Amino acid sequence: xxxxxHAFHMVNPSPWPLTGAFSALLLTSGLVMWFHYNSxxxxxxxLLANTLTMYQWWRDVIREGTYQGHHTPIVQxxxxxxxxxxxxxxxxxFAGFFWAFYHSSLVPTHDLGGCWPPTGITxxxxxxxxxxxxxxxxxxxxxxxxxxxxxxxxxxxNMNQALLITILLGVYFTILQASEYFETSFSISDGIYGSxxxxxxxxHGLHVIIGSTFLIICLLRQLNFHFTSKHHFGFExxxxxxxxxxxxxxxLYVSIYWWGS
Amino acid sequence: xxxxLLALRQIAQRTVxxxxxxxxxxxVSEKQKLFQEDNGVPVHLxxxxxxxxxxxxxxxxxxxxxAYALYQLAVAAFPKKQN
Numbered sequence: 001x002x003x004x005x006h007a008f009h010m011v012n013p014s015p016w017p018l019t020g021a022f023s024a025l026l027l028t029s030g031l032v033m034w035f036h037y038n039s040x041x042x043x044x045x046x047l048l049a050n051t052l053t054m055y056q057w058w059r060d061v062i063r064e065g066t067y068q069g070h071h072t073p074i075v076q077x078x079x080x081x082x083x084x085x086x087x088x089x090x091x092x093x094f095a096g097f098f099w100a101f102y103h104s105s106l107v108p109t110h111d112l113g114g115c116w117p118p119t120g121i122t123x124x125x126x127x128x129x130x131x132x133x134x135x136x137x138x139x140x141x142x143x144x145x146x147x148x149x150x151x152x153x154x155x156x157x158n159m160n161q162a163l164l165i166t167i168l169l170g171v172y173f174t175i176l177q178a179s180e181y182f183e184t185s186f187s188i189s190d191g192i193y194g195s196x197x198x199x200x201x202x203x204h205g206l207h208v209i210i211g212s213t214f215l216i217i218c219l220l221r222q223l224n225f226h227f228t229s230k231h232h233f234g235f236e237x238x239x240x241x242x243x244x245x246x247x248x249x250x251x252l253y254v255s256i257y258w259w260g261s
Numbered sequence: 262x263x264x265x266l267l268a269l270r271q272i273a274q275r276t277v278x279x280x281x282x283x284x285x286x287x288x289v290s291e292k293q294k295l296f297q298e299d300n301g302v303p304v305h306l307x308x309x310x311x312x313x314x315x316x317x318x319x320x321x322x323x324x325x326x327x328a329y330a331l332y333q334l335a336v337a338a339f340p341k342k343q344n
Binding site for chain 2: 011012013014015016018019022023025026029030033037041042045046048049052053056060063064066067068069223224225226
């Protein structure tokens with residue numbers, strides 16, 4: 001029985017990168033079939049294969065860290081770098097949509113009426129549900145910080161409550177935003193205003209759903225005693241991602257909802 | 262009076278193991294034993310039979326789906342001539 005003489009993690013061979021890559025093929029070709037040939041079969045197969053891949057890949061990471069002890073300090077450092085770089089890439093992703101918004105709204109063209117919001121567009125009142133949404137996400141930032149401190153101090157009940165509150169606030173935001181989407185007098189096809197509004201807020205909403213899912217997984221792990229007061233990187237990664245989602249909303253609110261009205 | 266109060270507090274604190282609480286007992290050490298067994302099984306299959314089932318399902322969907330995608334590509338590449 002050989003043992004390694006270093007602190008790094010040499011992973012077992014895994015099929016998930018392969019199934020992940022092919023599921024991406026099915027997703028993209030599935031979109032083509034759906035858009036142009038009115039068939040959702042490939043897309044559904046792709047979504048299913050992709051979801052199964054994500055579930056099993058991350059399940060294996062939990063097994064490697066919590067059950068097999070592979071997440072030494074230096075391995076954890078690598079995971080931290082990885083999460084930070086991923087969030088940075090997401091910042092650039094959103095930067096594109098903000099660029100498009102500012103490009104169109106700072107110099108509105110003649111066919112829009114030379115003004116922003118364009119002629120004929122009635123924007124949502126920023127002091128109504130959008131402001132509530134802002135307070136909901138800001139509060140969730142407070143509750144997740146409370147959860148983290150409780151975790152570090154070994155206060156189990158507090159941590160469980162605070163994390164649950166954070167998740168409920170995230171779900172509340174999603175429900176509010178979904179109802180707002182029905183309330184708008186404009187749609188995604190209503191010119192550049194509709195496009196920039198729904199692309200930016202739509203992708204943000206998707207990220208809220210992703211973040212909420214990550215937090216739910218953390219709650220399940222916490223209830224199953226996976227986290228210790230000193231070692232809980234999965235939770236920290238979820239918290240970083242959640243703060244990122246909150247900050248993106250603040251930029252959205254100030255730029256599109258407030259200045260853009 | 263105070264002694265009764267203290268006794269009540271002890272009983273209330275002892276009722277931790279209700280049926281709902283039993284779902285969240287600390288089973289981490291059992292899992293650690295299972296996944297650290299020196300049997301050469303890779304981590305994605307080490308949990309048991311259900312791992313193999315899920316793996317086969319995922320692979321089947323992936324391979325089958327890829328074959329279907331390539332078929333649809335062939336159909337799209339050679340459109341049937343219409344008069």
